[in-house]
Amino acid sequence: MNDMLRQPTDTGTGIAPLAFEAVTVTHRGQPLLGPLDLRLAGCHRTLVMGPNGAGKSLLLRLAHGLLAPSAGRVSWEGTTPRQAMVFQRPVLLKRSAIDNLTYALAVSGTPRPERRDRAREALARFGLAPLEKRPARVLSGGEQQRLALARAWLTRPEVLFLDEPTSALDPAAIRAVEEAVLDFHRRGTRILMTTHDLNQARRLADDVVLLYGGRLIEHTPAERFFTQPRTPEGQAFLRGELVW
Template identity: 75%
Template sequence: MNDMSHQVPTVATLHFEGASVVHRGQVLLRPLTLSLSDERCTLVMGPNGAGKSLLLRLAHGLLTPSAGRVHWQGGAPRQAMVFQRPVLLKRSALDNLTYALAVNGTPWQSRKNLARKALEHFGLAHLEKRPARVLSGGEQQRLALARAWLLDPEVLFLDEPTAALDPASIRAVEEAVRDFHRRGTRIVMTTHDLHQARRLADDVVLLHEGSLVEHSAAATFFTTPSSPTARAFIEGELVW
């Protein structure tokens, strides 16, 4: 899909300023102050229940903080989000993509051509007529990534996109993430998989029990973490 490649301009900085999430009196995410800048692949890590998905939903605007604020300095960029369980229509793989293009305002004459190129790029061309909801978990995730690709995001949010996938599907999804990043898309992705973070991350945000523990370059995080909690997480000693 070389005809769809482009050079993405520098994206504005995303600021969390004392942002917190409280639900029915329970603090799910403690006041968080964090800035994400540069065209990096940021991995948000932590045990189950640490607040990773909440942070991602705040970042994408799907959730409003209970206190504090989340904002883009310089204005919000084009964004897309892929969930752990992809939200797909009761249509064929091809129609899921052409529908996304229609919603995005793409002229009808070019929708099928663009959608077929995306399916080919993500190794799904042979499944274009298959109902999206009967595809395997890995195929559904690649279809969701193909849909995001067509929307040409400057920032892509990924919420544990390889959870419960087989090793071959994990490799395919990770390569797709690298592909987005190579063309200039900023990645913010949640995972609790240390090996995956080592493979993909430029920088790491570590959450634990709803609190920000550490934010540092990946090389620093994995070799010289600054907190006992980070060291315990890397060594597999945190309770899940």
């Protein structure tokens, strides 16, 4: 593997590495992603970046098993970890905020007597306690994202996938979501997150995956990427010149 694709090493985590081997995704014969070779290891916060259409969301869906590659292999090099995913537009039930959480606990097999207390604890952690009886689908965009994160928190994921979770949110909501992401990571959760926001990536990333036109351009420690990108595409992206 060449230097520009070398990721940080962290052997202090029990989370299995995730490997993409010669992965491609096509639709009606048109290539959308790949061929892609990528290995993600350690308990890092990996930010996936690139212009619109670069393949960021496809990569996340492949990683979480929501999409099968057209060719190649996506696999965990060991025991498959517990996972959760938060989408750009949260998928919430037509129920109250707390009932969205108790339903998730019921599905996961949590005994009924424990569900409401655990749900209330999660609501409080994410600043949603006053809204527990509010219908989830009438909450603001930022509140819905925090509810989705609270639901993920209850599953105790070892890996959390986030697809543009702060898109179209106001600054206060963005800050709340970012603080929640950091809270997950402090608890030992590996983060794989897409974003189009360079400043957000600077705040959150341990390492950066840069995609362009469905190809992997760089996988680089964040500090190096933002100071010395190794490719012309990386340099152009930081200048705001890399477009689809």
